[in-house]
Amino acid sequence: MKPFDIVIVGGGGAGLYAAMEAMKTNPALNIAVLSKVYPNRSHTSAAQGGANAALGNKAKDDTVEMHIFDTIKGSDYLADQDAVDVLCSEAPKIIRELENMGTPWSRMEDNTIAQRPFGGAGRPRCCYCSDKTGHTILQTLYEQCLKKGVIFFNEYFALNLSVSGSRSKGLIAMNMKSGKVEAFPAKTVILATGGYAKMYWNRSSNAAGNTGDGQAIAYRAGIPMKDMEFVQFHPTGLRKSGLLVTEGARGEGGYLVNKDGERFMARYAKEKMELGPRDLVSRSIETEILQGRGFDSPAGTYVHLDLTHLGADLIKSRLPQIREMAMNFEGVDPIEEPIPVKPTAHYSMGGIDTDNQTRTVMEGVYAAGECACVSVHGANRLGGNSLLDILVFGRIAGRTAAEEAGKFTPGRITEAELAEQFDEIRGGMQASGRYERYGELREELGHTLALNVGIFRESSLLQKGIADLAELKDRFKKVRISDSSDVFNTNLMQVLELKNMLDLAETVAAGAYARQESRGSHTRIDFPVRDDVNWHKHTLATLVKGNVTLGEKPVTMGRYELQERTY
Ligand SMILES: Cc1cc2nc3c(=O)[nH]c(=O)nc-3n(C[C@H](O)[C@H](O)[C@H](O)COP(=O)(O)OP(=O)(O)OC[C@H]3O[C@@H](n4cnc5c(N)ncnc54)[C@H](O)[C@@H]3O)c2cc1C
Numbered sequence: 160m161k162p163f164d165i166v167i168v169g170g171g172g173a174g175l176y177a178a179m180e181a182m183k184t185n186p187a188l189n190i191a192v193l194s195k196v197y198p199n200r201s202h203t204s205a206a207q208g209g210a211n212a213a214l215g216n217k218a219k220d221d222t223v224e225m226h227i228f229d230t231i232k233g234s235d236y237l238a239d240q241d242a243v244d245v246l247c248s249e250a251p252k253i254i255r256e257l258e259n260m261g262t263p264w265s266r267m268e269d270n271t272i273a274q275r276p277f278g279g280a281g282r283p284r285c286c287y288c289s290d291k292t293g294h295t296i297l298q299t300l301y302e303q304c305l306k307k308g309v310i311f312f313n314e315y316f317a318l319n320l321s322v323s324g325s326r327s328k329g330l331i332a333m334n335m336k337s338g339k340v341e342a343f344p345a346k347t348v349i350l351a352t353g354g355y356a357k358m359y360w361n362r363s364s365n366a367a368g369n370t371g372d373g374q375a376i377a378y379r380a381g382i383p384m385k386d387m388e389f390v391q392f393h394p395t396g397l398r399k400s401g402l403l404v405t406e407g408a409r410g411e412g413g414y415l416v417n418k419d420g421e422r423f424m425a426r427y428a429k430e431k432m433e434l435g436p437r438d439l440v441s442r443s444i445e446t447e448i449l450q451g452r453g454f455d456s457p458a459g460t461y462v463h464l465d466l467t468h469l470g471a472d473l474i475k476s477r478l479p480q481i482r483e484m485a486m487n488f489e490g491v492d493p494i495e496e497p498i499p500v501k502p503t504a505h506y507s508m509g510g511i512d513t514d515n516q517t518r519t520v521m522e523g524v525y526a527a528g529e530c531a532c533v534s535v536h537g538a539n540r541l542g543g544n545s546l547l548d549i550l551v552f553g554r555i556a557g558r559t560a561a562e563e564a565g566k567f568t569p570g571r572i573t574e575a576e577l578a579e580q581f582d583e584i585r586g587g588m589q590a591s592g593r594y595e596r597y598g599e600l601r602e603e604l605g606h607t608l609a610l611n612v613g614i615f616r617e618s619s620l621l622q623k624g625i626a627d628l629a630e631l632k633d634r635f636k637k638v639r640i641s642d643s644s645d646v647f648n649t650n651l652m653q654v655l656e657l658k659n660m661l662d663l664a665e666t667v668a669a670g671a672y673a674r675q676e677s678r679g680s681h682t683r684i685d686f687p688v689r690d691d692v693n694w695h696k697h698t699l700a701t702l703v704k705g706n707v708t709l710g711e712k713p714v715t716m717g718r719y720e721l722q723e724r725t726y
Contacts, residue, residue, distance in 0.1 A: 162344040162346065163344070164345070164561075165178075165181050165188060165346070165348075165557075165561065165564055166347070166348050167192045168352055169193075169194060169349075169530070170311070171198070171202060172296055172553060173530075173553035174528070175303075175553070176553030177349050177527055177560070180556075180558050185561045185564075186307075191311075192312070193343070194312070195372075196368055198311065199298060202366040202368070204297045207407060207481070210543055211277065211547050212226075212250035212547065214251050217283040218282040220282070221281075221283075225282060226284060227248075229279060230541060230544060231243055232279075232722070235537060236719070237679065237714055240717030240719060241717060245535075245551065246547060249551045253550045261299050262296055263295055274286055274287075275410045278406050278434050278436050278542045279431075290405055293546060296546065314335040315341075316372075317352070317372060317373070320521075321342070325522060326523055326567070326570070327345075329345035330342075330343040331343070335652065336646065340581045343572075344569040344571065346565075347523045347524070347560040348523065348524050349517070350376065350377060350511060350524070350531070352376075352530045353529045355369060356506055357504075358370065358504075359605050359608050360604065362503055362504055363503055368656070371659055371660060372656065375660075375662045377524070378662060379662070381702065382520055383512045384700045385510065385511070385697050385699055386508060386534060386670070386697050388671040388673075388674055389508035389536075389670075390506070390667060391539065391680050392438075394415075394500070394502050395408065396500060396501060396503025398499040399489065401503040401504075403505065404485070404500060406437070406542040406543075407478065408478055408481055410434065415443075416464075417453065417463075427439060427440075427442075428726045430726060441502040444500075461499040465498075466478070467494065467497065470494075478493075481498075502614060506545060508532065508538065508539065508540055508680065510531045510532040512712070513532070516559045517552055517560075523563075525559060526556070527549070529548075536548070537714075538678040539680050584651065585651070590639040595635065595638045597654055603627070604657070604664060607631075612624045612664075612671055615684055616681065617683060617685050618685050624671075625668045635658065666700035666707050670709065676688065691721050695721065696712065696713055696714060697713075698711055
């Protein structure tokens with residue numbers, strides 16, 4: 160295949176914005192986007208609530224500076240302040256840019272873009288398209304990419320970077336339609352493969368494909384992962400499935416209620432109540448459940464999200480998808496009855512370590528979106544800041560790669576490399592004797608993570624989690640791929656995803672065990688306070704001789720000093 164100037168892995172919001180911006184920066188470039196699902200089925204399309212920008216439409220006194228402060232405070236002071244400056248300053252521009260491309264933002268009566276309150280934000284600044292914001296953004300971007308001539312390789316599964324010394328020669332991927340392993344020689348590669356919260360299995364709001372493939376690809380190539388211990392639990396997942404009920408439901412005025420009929424958030428965040436930041440609200444729900452104030456059911460203990468007082472008109476116009484999901488997956492109509500909810504693993508704050516221009520330590524390799532850690536979210540992301548992150552840093556990745564592609568020459572990916580990959584991924588088809596089943600390993604992975612590396616963590620739990628992961632990795636060597644066909648071998652792909660999750664889960668558990676403090680989403684029962692003296696720093700997990708090795712990196716400070724975080 161002719162070498163590409165840029166190969167982008169991922170057709171979500173980050174990948175598509177990068178492709179569009181790269182084309183705009185230099186229309187002569189040869190740019191490919193690879194995606195294991197059709198781009199408009201990427202997880203971005205599931206984003207309901209909205210994207211933050213200090214437009215000042217709803218609250219006239221809102222400012223970019225307030226958005227910056229809320230984000231840094233929300234991050235429990237672990238975000239890099241120069242990166243947060245970029246995120247929030249670019250926000251109003253990028254929302255208007257999307258509007259000009261055709262994103263149908265919901266409007267206020269004066270016809271300006273509507274904004275709703277979101278957790279941890281001092282002003283209502285979340286811009287939305289009803290409760291289908293991600294879907295509309297993704298459609299807009301996909302349209303623009305097709306118009307500009309981006310080449311799509313849909314249903315291609317990225318396997319690994321091809322590396323020579325300190326540089327990447329391009330990407331190796333499997334064509335899912337034929338099972339063939341193909342070379343994508345490229346001057347630059349942008350990883351935009353989304354998050355890894357699906358490793359928590361059925362206690363996750365994520366799409367099935369959010370298995371951290373891009374992070375695992377980078378990790379195996381020697382690129383460090385930053386702050387992997389910070390996994391966000393969203394407060395309101397549906398009880399049975401973990402599917403998400405957007406924070407917009409509380410933004411519109413929903414209450415959280417325990418079995419005694421109390422709005423219990425008064426105990427934990429007197430001022431912000433249900434609109435406290437996610438880490439705090441998730442811990443509060445979990446505490447209510449652990450202390451016996453939840454509702455019991457065969458499908459687990461839960462609390463109520465009550466929207467009944469909002470009225471049928473508001474629910475039908477602003478939260479139609481939530482109503483549909485509650486009816487389909489819990490059998491309740493939120494107009495009439497409260498929705499059963501409990502926290503669900505939702506977002507990965509950690510990811511591939513990049514600088515503010517999305518560069519990684521490997522020449523010619525960039526990362527953007529949820530798979531990257533710039534870091535703008537630190538220890539806890541605010542709702543509405545991730546769609547913003549993928550747009551702002553997706554754009555920067557596209558521009559940077561387009562400007563820098565000329566510096567690199569693509570290497571040659573050899574037939575021998577392809578053959579080696581082919582043999583490796585198909586090894587499981589030959590498993591004989593006593594073998595392991597994919598489904599069992601997958602479920603056990605989710606179970607041990609939710610139990611031992613979940614919302615509340617503690618030394619002995621984490622040790623158990625680490626031991627379980629080592630055992631699972633060992634058993635994985637004997638996993639059997641039961642389907643031997645070449646065409647759309649979904650079992651093979653699931654096994655490849657499981658391998659990626661097992662690699663990354665070790666970095667999450669190692670970071671969580673090492674970090675002896677509580678900060679943002681990382682709560683250690685045995686170290687309940689934030690320890691700025693010893694732990695105000697990022698962790699870096701690197702793969703050295705097959706083992707996780709932890710290093711560290713300082714946090715970039717700016718105008719805001721460390722403060723106690725109260726709501
Ligand atoms: C249910 C839900 C609701 C959310 N709501 C909001 C919200 O209201 N506001 C907000 O700010 N954030 C929200 N988020 C978070 C936000 O939507 C995501 O962080 C963001 O959309 C991620 O975008 P992305 O482009 O980085 O990745 P994704 O959209 O996840 O796309 C990843 C892409 O990578 C591709 N890919 C992955 N692995 C491979 C591989 N091996 N080979 C080839 N391709 C691969 C996939 O095919 C896909 O195209 C929500 C998340 C969820 C799960």
